[in-house]
Amino acid sequence: MIAFIIAFRHPDSTKNYQHVVELLNATLLSLANQTSENYRVYIGCNVTPELDIDTSKVHFCTIDCPIPNSRKEVLLDKGVKRAYAIQTANNEINPDYFFLLDADDLVSNDCVEYLHQQDWSKSPGGYWLEKGYLLDMNNRKVQEKYGFNRYCGSSLVLSAATLTSKLFIESSGVENMSTHEEFLDACDEYVLEQVLGDHIAVRSYMASLGRPLQKILRPLTCWKINTGENESRTNIPYGSRKVDQSFLDEFSITSVCPRPTSFMERLAERLRMAKSWIASKRSSLEA
Secondary structure (H helix, E strand, C coil): CEEEEEECCCHHHCCCHHHHHHHHHHHHHHHHCCCCCCEEEEEEECCCCCCCCCCCCEEEEECCCCCCCCHHHHHHHHHHHHHHHHHHHHHHCCCCEEEECCCCCEECCCHHHHHHCCCHHHCCCEEEECEEEEEECCCCEEEEEECHHHCCCCCEEEEHHHHHHHHECCCCCCCCCCCHHHHHHHECHHHHHHHHCCCCCHHHHHHHCCCCCEEECCCCEEEEECCCCCCCCCCCCCCCCCECHHHHHHCCCCCCCCECCCHHHHHHHHHHHHHHHHHHHHHHHHC
């Protein structure tokens, strides 16, 4: 069983909360359309948002977290909300893996099925997504990218047993916590901040535990950029892979129509993907 773990923003931390809810709605739609039923979704949040899709597989874990005022507090806010979601998932379904997913990204409709087809005995620590898509909905452009895990947090599938054992301090009594302060006291700060709140150090951290993550090359997620709520200023230059109905269906995109792409657009996108492959290989050699 896979538990998707999401942290959702405080309503007062954004200028357009309804837009943020719409982004989450699209994320959950991509999960609702999975070809496998062997998953659940746990969302740590301040308040339960009003959504217009089926949320029967979604559990909202409401917790009173203050509005963060610094980068460190942003990471800890995300970490605490995910920790509460993890605690709830462990109590309810005892999952095998936690898929750490951002609240505005999209998942391939056969993501869960594909992950269950992997030989989990060969990857006790979990997986990272080496490839993924950058998706600019406003301009209907898509870029396939190597080194995806360095850019996007929706790229980690972690062993539930390993993460739980390192997240919660052994004597904390992890089954019944419900406040922000309790989680700050009961959880390892590094895991809260750098593993659940961020994604850059996770691969090296899991390797340090003797549980290195295995690479998945199939692009299973879309990182939605240029949404108006991204911290990153990433954009897609000239060029795009095909934005056809097959791609839209795979990621449950209903708000835009297919867009024809010229040969030169597709060539430019392939050349950038090749450059990202070279950069990823060079980064691996230097690590």
